[in-house]
Amino acid sequence: MARTNPPFMTGVPELLLLRLLANEEMYGYELVRRIQLVTGEAIKLGEGVIYPSLYSLEKAGALKARRKKVGARERIYYSLTRQGKKRLSALEADWQRIRDAINLAGDTSAA
Amino acid sequence: MARTNPPFMTGVPELLLLRLLANEEMYGYELVRRIQLVTGEAIKLGEGVIYPSLYSLEKAGALKARRKKVGARERIYYSLTRQGKKRLSALEADWQRIRDAINLAGDTSAA
DNA sequence: CCATTTACTTTTAACCACGAGGTATACGGT
DNA sequence: ACCGTATACCTCGTGGTTAAAAGTAAATGG
Numbered sequence: 104m105a106r107t108n109p110p111f112m113t114g115v116p117e118l119l120l121l122r123l124l125a126n127e128e129m130y131g132y133e134l135v136r137r138i139q140l141v142t143g144e145a146i147k148l149g150e151g152v153i154y155p156s157l158y159s160l161e162k163a164g165a166l167k168a169r170r171k172k173v174g175a176r177e178r179i180y181y182s183l184t185r186q187g188k189k190r191l192s193a194l195e196a197d198w199q200r201i202r203d204a205i206n207l208a209g210d211t212s213a214a
Numbered sequence: 215m216a217r218t219n220p221p222f223m224t225g226v227p228e229l230l231l232l233r234l235l236a237n238e239e240m241y242g243y244e245l246v247r248r249i250q251l252v253t254g255e256a257i258k259l260g261e262g263v264i265y266p267s268l269y270s271l272e273k274a275g276a277l278k279a280r281r282k283k284v285g286a287r288e289r290i291y292y293s294l295t296r297q298g299k300k301r302l303s304a305l306e307a308d309w310q311r312i313r314d315a316i317n318l319a320g321d322t323s324a325a
Numbered sequence: 326c327c328a329t330t331t332a333c334t335t336t337t338a339a340c341c342a343c344g345a346g347g348t349a350t351a352c353g354g355t
Numbered sequence: 356a357c358c359g360t361a362t363a364c365c366t367c368g369t370g371g372t373t374a375a376a377a378g379t380a381a382a383t384g385g
Contacts, residue, residue, distance in 0.1 A: 108342060109370050110228070110305060111312040114221025116342070119319055123217040132363050138319070145315035152342055154365060159341095177350070178363070194221060202313060204256035208230055208249070219340045227373075243332045262374055265334065272373095286382070289332075311361055 116148050116156050118198060121183065121191040124166065128182040129159055157181055174207045227259050227267050229309060232294065232302040235277065239293035242268055268292055276301045 119138050123129060129137065131153050139147050160166045165187035168179050183191070234240060234261050240248065241270045242264050250258050257314035285297050294302070 104349090107371090108219070108224045108340090110225030110308045111222070112218050112342065113224040113372090114338085115312065115316065117221070118316065122319065130363080131365095142315035143318055145311050145318075149343070150364075151344060151346095151366080158365095165337090176363075197221050198316070200256050201226065204253035205226065205229065205309070207254055207256075208233060208252040212229040218338070218375095219342095220373075223374095224342090224372065241332080242334095242382090260334075260374065262376075265374090266373090269334095276348085287332075 115146065115193065115196070116152050117160065118158055118191075118194050119146070119148070120153070120160065120195065121187060123179055125188065125191055126184050128169075128180040130178040130180050133180075138214065161188070163190075215311055225305065226257065227263050227303075228271065229305050230257070230306060231264070231267055231271065232234075232276065232298060235292055236299065238295050239280075241289040241291050257269040258310070271298070276303075291324070 119142075121135060123137060123141070131150065134157075135148060135150055135153050138153075150166050157166065157168075160208060161168055161181070163186075164184060166181045167183050168183050171178055230253075231245060234245060234248060234252070242261065243309055246259060246261055246264050246266075249264075250305075268277065268279075272279055272292070275295060277292045278295050279292050282291050
């Protein structure tokens with residue numbers, strides 16, 4: 104039944120993609136596995152999330168793509184544009200704001 | 215233009231409401247202001263978010279409501295049911311899982 | 326007596342994460 | 356040669372959730 108907007112996941116795929124691609128170019132399938140890795144299995148984003156996100160970020164000018172043959176296989180590698188870096192900064196700021204606010208609220212009510 | 219699903223806000227209204235109401239009963243309008251207070255103005259949830267959330271949480275059995283006359287005014291006070299407490303625990307666990315995973319991913323990529 | 330604050334309510338809209346399904350090629354084992 | 360598994364990419368439908376805005380009405384205060 105789709106289990107659509109699970110708690111606290113809005114914006115997370117975009118944040119993780121931008122972060123990972125800020126360091127090195129990667130391709131879709133790789134990102135799917137890498138995200139599981141770097142989050143200690145806590146977050147798993149399927150291809151149905153990753154690919155559409157990549158397209159829309161590319162379309163928005165945050166990512167650029169290039170095709171690259173590796174052995175016999177062809178992969179589409181993505182990396183950040185300058186715009187993508189700005190977008191990442193803004194998202195990180197959003198994330199910190201929300202995270203800190205929720206922490207704050209928790210401390211207050213725990214007191 | 216609505217800007218409907220802003221980054222990182224899914225689940226946040228529910229979490230904050232349940233947290234606040236776990237301590238003491240409150241009414242809608244009060245919650246609107248209280249949330250701004252305890253988040254240091256970082257999160258502002260309008261009435262269009264708060265009231266529908268309250269209804270749906272009540273309908274789901276997480277909250278119970280009682281009408282109370284204060285002076286000449288009548289207010290609807292909400293408080294947690296046992297189910298609501300369970301729901302809060304589950305949500306807190308979700309929140310921690312996501313938050314920690316994002317932190318983890320950030321440290322890794324920053325390294 | 327009028328403007329502001331308090332309090333509650335409803336409507337409308339759009340985004341976006343997700344699962345599931347689909348294609349095609351390469352590779353390893355037997 | 357054959358078959359299952361892993362790699363790699365892609366698409367569709369869904370619906371839950373936040374959010375702004377506008378509306379009602381009573382009380383308060385100057």
